[in-house]
Amino acid sequence: MPICPKCNKEKEKLTKDHVIPKWLLRRLHNYGIKRGKAPKVVNEMICGSCNVRKGGELDYSNIKVRMFMLWFVEKIMDKLNEYE
Numbered sequence: 001m002p003i004c005p006k007c008n009k010e011k012e013k014l015t016k017d018h019v020i021p022k023w024l025l026r027r028l029h030n031y032g033i034k035r036g037k038a039p040k041v042v043n044e045m046i047c048g049s050c051n052v053r054k055g056g057e058l059d060y061s062n063i064k065v066r067m068f069m070l071w072f073v074e075k076i077m078d079k080l081n082e083y084e
């Protein structure tokens with residue numbers, strides 16, 4: 001049986017975790033950022049209970065989330081500089 005990388009428990013099956021939640025990807029255009037320009041983040045497989053607990057939150061213990069948010073902040077700073 002597979003082991004969930006979050007809780008380290010053996011589970012029947014794992015479910016897809018959207019590391020960068022869909023709601024955040026959909027919101028990028030509100031900041032004038034094209035979604036296609038966003039770095040591709042590979043989704044992870046975690047167990048159902050961890051996935052439910054996480055919900056639509058960003059897990060900042062995940063390096064992929066921190067790298068994505070750094071990219072996001074830099075993009076927003078670029079946009080701000082354009083208006084100066």
Ligand SMILES: [Zn+2]
Pocket residue numbers: 004005006007008009046047048049050051
């Ligand atoms: Zn788990």
